Amino acid sequence: MPLGPLRPSPLVEQAAERLRAHIADGHWPVGTRLPGETTLAKELGVGRSTVREALRALAGAGLVRPRQGAGVFVTATEPVEDWPTRLRRAAVTDVYEVRMAVEVQAARLAAHRRTPDDITAIESALAGRRAATAADDVAFVDADIAFHAAVVAAAHNPVLADLFAQFTPVLREGLVELLALTGLRDHDPDTGDAAHEALVRAVAAGDAELAAEVLRAELEDPFGG
Incomplete structure (x- = not known):
């Protein structure tokens, strides 16, 4: 299922929510490496900087973790609540x-x-x-x-x-x-x-x-x- 382009509103929040939904529904199981920023940006119809900020938000919620030189990997399907x-x-x-x-x-x-x-x-x-x-x-x-x-x-x-x-x-x-x-x-x-x-x-x-x-x-x- 393609991610689909986003509406012109707060794009980082939309991108983070769309990625979070894909993680939650099992499209990207725990341990999966996410597509690269360029691929995600193309599917979402946004710039790479927007994708980068969205991924940073997901990392802050404990859903993904970047590994230097390897990419960004899914670490949880539900956000970690403080x-x-x-x-x-x-x-x-x-x-x-x-x-x-x-x-x-x-x-x-x-x-x-x-x-x-x-x-x-x-x-x-x-x-x-x-x-x-x-x-x-x-x-x-x-x-x-x-x-x-x-x-x-x-x-x-x-x-x-x-x-x-x-x-x-x-x-x-x-x-x-x-x-x-x-x-x-x-x-x-x-x-x-x-x-x-x-x-x-x-x-x-x-x-x-x-x-x-x-x-x-x-x-x-x-x-x-």
């Missing part, structure tokens, strides 16, 4: 399971490593969460996440902090939807306050196992306690 993209596509339940692993360990480390400034920041975040009691669900969720972020920050592990920041947007959306569906705050505007206060006390006291257990119990029952 971590933020995969998180945006993930189910909220999957993200929540990761959150459990990250935050429980962060709470344990925070109890060992917290500084006076960390405790001040966590207490301030708790106060902010309480101040958001009268606010709408979005503002309350933002305040809740800010509290948890302060606990993660107190662990002083940049990898844990980065992981938490990466899945925060998906987590935020899921928690807002949860509150909207359950109406939980209609009868308990400051839901979960006791558990959050208990976490602050455990971290401040340096009790790592208690901090981890309090947080685990809280996350098993979102906004519970």
Whole structure:
């Protein structure tokens, strides 16, 4: 099946999409060497520079890889998604399971490593969460996440902090939807306050196992306690 000429619009994007489709439908299986730039340019009805940029885009997506002196070879039939993209596509339940692993360990480390400034920041975040009691669900969720972020920050592990920041947007959306569906705050505007206060006390006291257990119990029952 010939590739066919392209319409006069963003040619690089069109060329990349046409080549990607040929790879996805098995026209060029993994391991196949693509036709040369001149051949592709002729079939697509574009210049070699357009083909070169399209191939560069496919390489960036992990679909092809150039081998010096040998040509360009297909390495995958589906683009490789980066971590933020995969998180945006993930189910909220999957993200929540990761959150459990990250935050429980962060709470344990925070109890060992917290500084006076960390405790001040966590207490301030708790106060902010309480101040958001009268606010709408979005503002309350933002305040809740800010509290948890302060606990993660107190662990002083940049990898844990980065992981938490990466899945925060998906987590935020899921928690807002949860509150909207359950109406939980209609009868308990400051839901979960006791558990959050208990976490602050455990971290401040340096009790790592208690901090981890309090947080685990809280996350098993979102906004519970």
